[in-house]
Amino acid sequence: MRLLTVLYRSALLALLVAAPLFAQTPARDDAQALRELYSAALPSRAAYDNLAELVTKFPGRLSGSKKLEGAVLWGEAALKQAGADRTELQPAMVPHWERGAKESVQMITEIGPPGIALTAVALGGSVPTASTGLCASVVELHALDDLKSANVKGKIVFFNRAMNPDYVSTGRAYGEAGDARNKGAAEAAKFGAVGMLTRSLTLALDDVPHTGNTKYEDGVPRIPAAALSTLAANQLSIALKANPALQVEMKINSQWFPDAPSHNVIGEIKGAEFPEQVILVGGHLDSWDITPGAHDDGAGVVESIEVLRLLKAIGYQPRHTIRAVLFTSEENSGAGGKEYARVAGVKKESHLLAIETDNGGFQPVGFNLGNPAKDAHTRAARWQDLFAPYGIRVFTEGQGGSDVHPLLETLGYPVAGLSPDSQRYFDYHHTRIDTMDKVNPRELELGAAAMASLVYLVDQHGL
């Protein structure tokens, strides 16, 4: 791209920012406030520097781990540093599962031993195999429903359903393909399977396996479960076509421990007019054990902290209490979000809006919003002309995210979720490559500024 063209185009863009296409004139003060929030955010590296500290000091901060409890103390200090008037560690009991020594999956072939290794990770929550491993033949299936017409008794079920690349939203593809990871082990066990393998939930074709939660059912045998990288899944599929009797050996060394104490980390700026009414922003502090968790959800944590810093930076005195919450144990229980809502119910803490950010620190494009009347997204859309200059153009109906959802479900409070561009999220999600270098400092600050802007508007006008 050459400079002169850019100069010309930029001048036009400047005009556009001043007067968006089809825009109505927004209230002057609101536009000014948003501009100030973005001007405090964009030149800053505060969120990025916080993220570097979080992921470097506390990678693999899974529920029950020392890393998570270190992150809790770090989070409280970061909230104070950002300008919180008051902080609090809210107790919550969380599950405690450990992967143990590195797992392995291999194909047993006539050229072995050893077999041919397939890159894999145990799914979170999986029971271990016998220490000598689990060896069985394999049945490749597409979806859970295929169990009904297959004979899987005594076998390892291999769900090889790829995420649908046809959807523009990668989250939609994740949601649709994800039932195998989530319920595949429990469902396959009902039909007599002894182990479960699943294709990693990503649109990337590479050798990086993606973990994630798997859920067992009471009264159903608990069978070991692991995810193969997409390349390994393709490889196993080819091998099975050549030799349907092929055996695979799984070794998983995981262990379950009693529930452990943990904490939601809360930091707030007291409201001047309605201190008892809360506007919440939050992300989750825990991550899977195998990842630094930069996008999931280190980004959400530091964006939420950054919202407090931005409001302070522009000298804004909120009317309602602005509260950042770093939830514990999102990945494998949701215990933090549920406990937060339970306590809010007991204390009768009114919430004007609870905004979650747990879809990565990418360029934000909008919000999803939900409330009992199902009009929260159309109500927020009245601010679309204020948001358009900052690339926030999409207001959809939704449920916010898994940590704020209980506030809607059990207490009827409005919730929202930040919607970043979704293309790259599942390249890194729940893997060892969800690292700092995948995060752009400006995209992170744009996310924080978008949430701070929504907080400001709700604080001024209500939702």
Added chain:
Amino acid sequence: MRLLTVLYRSALLALLVAAPLFAQTPARDDAQALRELYSAALPSRAAYDNLAELVTKFPGRLSGSKKLEGAVLWGEAALKQAGADRTELQPAMVPHWERGAKESVQMITEIGPPGIALTAVALGGSVPTASTGLCASVVELHALDDLKSANVKGKIVFFNRAMNPDYVSTGRAYGEAGDARNKGAAEAAKFGAVGMLTRSLTLALDDVPHTGNTKYEDGVPRIPAAALSTLAANQLSIALKANPALQVEMKINSQWFPDAPSHNVIGEIKGAEFPEQVILVGGHLDSWDITPGAHDDGAGVVESIEVLRLLKAIGYQPRHTIRAVLFTSEENSGAGGKEYARVAGVKKESHLLAIETDNGGFQPVGFNLGNPAKDAHTRAARWQDLFAPYGIRVFTEGQGGSDVHPLLETLGYPVAGLSPDSQRYFDYHHTRIDTMDKVNPRELELGAAAMASLVYLVDQHGL
């Protein structure tokens, strides 16, 4: 992000895609055609695989280089492979400048020799220093205007103006700060300066220098010019504050050669009803000498080729001729775009629309459009409901891009430019790190599908 929430949200998103907020019902056939184009694009790696070949075989394909002429032949073959009925190499003379042996910039301090190295690259087109180097004291300035009040005679001028991080559009910040790189050497020479250094045009803080064109003026001495990495610029600034008499040594080993023959590469699908009327998509084949040029503009090249493949893939027989053009010599002359427009004028080839892609292979968010009546962008915006499900929501007035602009300027034809998200582009632009791994295959295909969709709509309905 947990699965159940995603599942729920995705279901809602699916509804939204079917019936966007505030949408009017679009014509059924158009919506279907766009869906087919995106379904041909998103699961494909065709554009990505083409890009891997282009940047791996032909990095540093600057005007006058053998790499560029290799890329010309590669481009013609790729267009045929994508389904072009007819290809053509359109001759154009291009400048031929070579960097020569690696340049250097160092601060001469009392602890040397050697001095302290500052990471730098010569600007494209810079004259060389004497082989023994150019050594002079340095005057740090902000903008070109500061020359009027500074004494720069016999000195090296150092323009240390950072791109403004406050703008959401990084292109706007680039345009504003870029005059020093573009004209700084010529302007400083008018005031007696003997060399010019400039801060790299990026919002990243790192040690990667960014090259780019610098222009001399007839009748004004031509002085050597180089760009410092942003870290090196900060370092020099600190050193100058401590010691204003500090000398810097520049060594540049560049050479100018006579203009060289090159080619625009043209591939087209003949129109069934109006073969003499053209709808054009294009990017530029050349890159700076120091870079693989994956985003600038390898992405634009393979997206343009992909437009032909997508139209073929859905079995679409266009009414007008659809032409992909891989322009030569955008970076340091614009000769390809100018020659294309000149020939189009001579041949009286009518162009319904010429779409350029030269802002990186990132997630596209819209188009800029320009025509003499200045209503092209509002006319295209009538398709906004068709585009919204694919994330294309911004239709601004603009000039397309530097290669298609001559078609508007000299012949009055409508032009457009694809607008990707701008946050990451200047992290890599004109550097050695503009590499394949910075490109996401889906974002690339989304760019191609967006252009193919606009081509389809203009082919069906006119602009």
